[in-house]
Amino acid sequence: MSIQLQDPSLLKTQAYINGQWVESDDNETIQITNPSTGEMIAEVASCGETETNRAIEFAEEAMQSWKQKPAKERANILRKWFELVMENQEDLAQILTVEQGKPIAEARGEIAYGANYIEWFAEEAKRVYGDTIPAPAGDKRIVCIKQPIGVVACITPWNFPNAMLARKIAPALAAGCSVVCKPANETPLSALALAVLAERAGIPAGVINILCGKTIEIGKALTQSPIIRKLTFTGSTAVGKLLIQQCASTVKKTTMELGGNAPFIVFDDADIDQAVQGAIVSKYRNAGQTCVCANRILVQEGVYDQFVAALAKAVETLSVGDGLKEGVSIGPLITKTAIDNVHSLVKDAVEKGANLVAGSDIETAPEDCFYQPAILTDVSEDMRVFREEIFGPVAPIFKFSTEDEAVAMANDTEFGLACYFYTQNLGRIWRVSEALEYGMVGVNEGIISNEMAPFGGVKESGNGREGSKYGLDDYLEIKYICMGGLA
Numbered sequence: 336m337s338i339q340l341q342d343p344s345l346l347k348t349q350a351y352i353n354g355q356w357v358e359s360d361d362n363e364t365i366q367i368t369n370p371s372t373g374e375m376i377a378e379v380a381s382c383g384e385t386e387t388n389r390a391i392e393f394a395e396e397a398m399q400s401w402k403q404k405p406a407k408e409r410a411n412i413l414r415k416w417f418e419l420v421m422e423n424q425e426d427l428a429q430i431l432t433v434e435q436g437k438p439i440a441e442a443r444g445e446i447a448y449g450a451n452y453i454e455w456f457a458e459e460a461k462r463v464y465g466d467t468i469p470a471p472a473g474d475k476r477i478v479c480i481k482q483p484i485g486v487v488a489c490i491t492p493w494n495f496p497n498a499m500l501a502r503k504i505a506p507a508l509a510a511g512c513s514v515v516c517k518p519a520n521e522t523p524l525s526a527l528a529l530a531v532l533a534e535r536a537g538i539p540a541g542v543i544n545i546l547c548g549k550t551i552e553i554g555k556a557l558t559q560s561p562i563i564r565k566l567t568f569t570g571s572t573a574v575g576k577l578l579i580q581q582c583a584s585t586v587k588k589t590t591m592e593l594g595g596n597a598p599f600i601v602f603d604d605a606d607i608d609q610a611v612q613g614a615i616v617s618k619y620r621n622a623g624q625t626c627v628c629a630n631r632i633l634v635q636e637g638v639y640d641q642f643v644a645a646l647a648k649a650v651e652t653l654s655v656g657d658g659l660k661e662g663v664s665i666g667p668l669i670t671k672t673a674i675d676n677v678h679s680l681v682k683d684a685v686e687k688g689a690n691l692v693a694g695s696d697i698e699t700a701p702e703d704c705f706y707q708p709a710i711l712t713d714v715s716e717d718m719r720v721f722r723e724e725i726f727g728p729v730a731p732i733f734k735f736s737t738e739d740e741a742v743a744m745a746n747d748t749e750f751g752l753a754c755y756f757y758t759q760n761l762g763r764i765w766r767v768s769e770a771l772e773y774g775m776v777g778v779n780e781g782i783i784s785n786e787m788a789p790f791g792g793v794k795e796s797g798n799g800r801e802g803s804k805y806g807l808d809d810y811l812e813i814k815y816i817c818m819g820g821l822a
């Protein structure tokens with residue numbers, strides 16, 4: 336194996352069920368490859384329906400004592416887990432970069448970002464307050480308590496293999512739930528390493544279970560089980576819709592963090608240097624593979640040429656390569672299929688009249704997983720890049736004339752996750768923030784994610800919020816108790 340770790344015991348290839356590291360029942364494995372080199376780095380147990388059902392039963396059993404622990408005790412254990420994650424930040428970042436590809440500096444950032452959710456929810460665990468409500472009659476009293484929803488299924492993607500899982504497991508455990516997790520088959524090593532540290536922190540056997548492998552079987556077992564009371568998912572809108580359908584048979588609560596089509600609007604009165612800086616981080620972070628990445632850059636006609644020139648200059652400084660090499664700012668895309676998808680979007684735009692200002696030859700898609708950062712100008716709404724999530728380092732730049740036109744273009748999508756705009760006008764800041772149909776708005780800011788804020792979308796970008804003071808609600812049920820005969 337090619338991952339150099341200070342603590343090699345963090346590298347696990349078995350499933351984690353009821354505190355045991357186990358092979359799959361049929362001994363099958365899936366191969367994990369480094370997208371930078373194509374090299375196989377590990378073979379991980381490929382589990383299916385029976386292992387999932389077993390994990391669900393253990394999780395149910397383990398939850399009985401976990402939820403009874405005083406909130407402060409759960410909080411202390413979560414705090415310990417946070418500390419262990421940060422103590423092992425470098426090893427976790429190495430694992431992440433080798434299996435996912437992102438530059439090592441970004442991987443370190445992701446580990447800290449995920450750990451912040453664990454720290455945050457360790458604190459929030461102690462603040463699950465109820466209510467007393469004025470009753471309709473003098474002899475009655477009404478009290479509301481909040482209780483853990485039950486065993487939670489977490490399904491997470493490959494683009495943030497550490498942080499997406501941390502931000503689901505942490506609130507679930509803080510609320511008193513247990514979890515059965517299915518990380519993406521491309522990137523399970525980061526998830527399994529988190530489990531090693533959870534165990535060391537004292538999280539009891541069965542409270543966290545992690546398995547991957549036979550995706551459809553696992554998905555069906557998780558969604559059809561009456562024991563699982565909630566599914567939290569981050570991934571594509573298509574799979575999210577399928578999972579919502581599957582959850583209908585047992586009426587599960589869902590949190591869905593799905594696709595985006597983020598507009599990034601630059602008004603004539605923007606600080607252009609600030610806007611370019613914001614566009615670079617928002618568009619090219621993780622090689623453009625985030626659901627909050629700027630997807631459509633909309634620039635007002637008065638500053639269009641100036642913005643394009645400045646962005647092209649900034650893009651020239653980005654270097655593409657193996658994420659482990661210092662100085663690399665854009666790693667590989669996750670698979671060759673991802674390369675082909677991104678390339679076909681660029682080709683479609685160019686064939687319909689767009690101009691490729693930066694980027695490599697469009698005649699043939701790259702043979703490996705590296706894609707040169709691209710900028711497209713003269714882009715129009717009939718091109719696929721206007722409607723589809725690009726998930727790659729390609730910036731299509733559209734031109735608009737008026738504020739109303741920009742807002743209409745921005746809202747002309749079934750998605751509603753993140754959006755961004757740049758202006759120095761205070762009235763416009765409020766007007767446009769309120770008019771944009773999105774769950775999150777970055778104003779003169781290209782990076783909006785943090786554990787203190789509610790992350791989530793509207794429309795087909797999903798439901799529920801992760802992080803913030805609202806983030807625990809998704810893992811709690813409200814129970815109302817009516818006491819009578821008290822006169």
Ligand SMILES: NC(=O)C1=CN([C@@H]2O[C@H](COP(=O)(O)OP(=O)(O)OC[C@H]3O[C@@H](n4cnc5c(N)ncnc54)[C@H](OP(=O)(O)O)[C@@H]3O)[C@@H](O)[C@H]2O)C=CC1
Pocket residue numbers: 490491492493494517518519520521548550551553554555569570571572574575577592593594595625626724725726
């Ligand atoms: N909103 C976001 O953050 C993300 C959006 N995407 C978008 O989706 C596109 C495709 O990416 P992709 O990786 O295929 O995303 P998916 O939505 O397919 O994968 C996300 C997670 O869902 C799992 N999954 C897939 N199908 C099922 C199923 N039937 N039952 C249960 N679990 C399932 C995957 O498992 P497995 O890995 O085994 O397939 C993975 O763990 C991207 O190009 C991007 O546009 C992708 C990732 C994240």
Ligand SMILES: O=C(O)CCCC(=O)O
Pocket residue numbers: 492494495499569570624625626627784790
């Ligand atoms: O792309 C995603 O899956 C969402 C994570 C991005 C973030 O938290 O900023």
